[in-house]
Amino acid sequence: MSRASGTPDPERPHFEPFIALVDKAARVLRVDMLRHAHRSGYTEIGDAHNAVFATLPPEGARAADMAARSGITRQSMGEVVRDMARLGMLEMVPDPTDRRAKIVRYTDYGKTVAQTGFTHILDVEELLRAEFGADDLATTRRVLARVRELLGPETAGEPLPAAVRQREG
Amino acid sequence: MSRASGTPDPERPHFEPFIALVDKAARVLRVDMLRHAHRSGYTEIGDAHNAVFATLPPEGARAADMAARSGITRQSMGEVVRDMARLGMLEMVPDPTDRRAKIVRYTDYGKTVAQTGFTHILDVEELLRAEFGADDLATTRRVLARVRELLGPETAGEPLPAAVRQREG
DNA sequence: TGATAAAGTAAGGCTGCCTGTCGATTATTG
């Protein structure tokens, strides 16, 4: 415990805050995913679509559930889903058990796109394992997961305040 | 090397892609920083302001340089800087050596705000070290830094295409 | 000295996400 609240000293040449490291890695990974999708010919994929790929199981799901799982609002998820339906990646069929709801499902094209993304995720995973070894990678995963638990009990699952910046003081 | 491009199997219950872990950790850290600022009374701080805090040294700098270092355009940096000047955190004085340029500097108030943020960064750093030990934390840092090098040679420094999503296919 | 580059700015666009609200339907409960 050198000095947690004393002289901050972040102007010392090569100090890089942990948050900056994580942030830049996240940015690079996201750009890499997007670039891979675009280079695979799916040039209409955007950041927002990831919320679907990350939460839509092969058998389909309701938009409201997907929204809850990905931490965005129903409205936002609805918009993204409609957009992807327009692009021919998703289809929405009425839920026979609940006439308010619609079941969102991949089309064949959508499955292809998703598959491409998942494959790339596994390739990256493989690349990292080859680079660092399973142990260091596991350590990193554990640290990151714990960071989330340590600092984000309030943002774990909920749609994220978003008004974090205006109000909430 | 089990099967990098075979069955993706990401629908197996608890598989979480590395990218998702990094992304969520980054989000949590960012929200934490923002929340800390807001709770400290600086309720007008937003995500964008971080580009300034991260690149403006105590002695001041030009907006163009800060833009280059933080990877956003001059225009965006200009906007952020003007905004923070309006909030009384920065001041812009003409550069005596170049009449095109203005030197951006913290006001006393701005220094206080920045100091609060830096202190919190160090506190978090301290918290993580206590939680994981210096070794695991160092490993994580090394992995994240390397991820950036491995996957992001093109986005390292440049203003980031941003049209990554539309064009670039 | 004239062409080229650089600093800052203005104007306008786009993405991703939010809030508020609404109609339709389904649950709940007095």
Add this chain to the structure above:
DNA sequence: CAATAATCGACAGGCAGCCTTACTTTATCA
């Protein structure tokens, strides 16, 4: 069973953050 509440998806409107294009003013360089 009827009234009320909750839920699903959609429409409307807004805002943050960032980008591109297009200047103006000043520096630099051939």
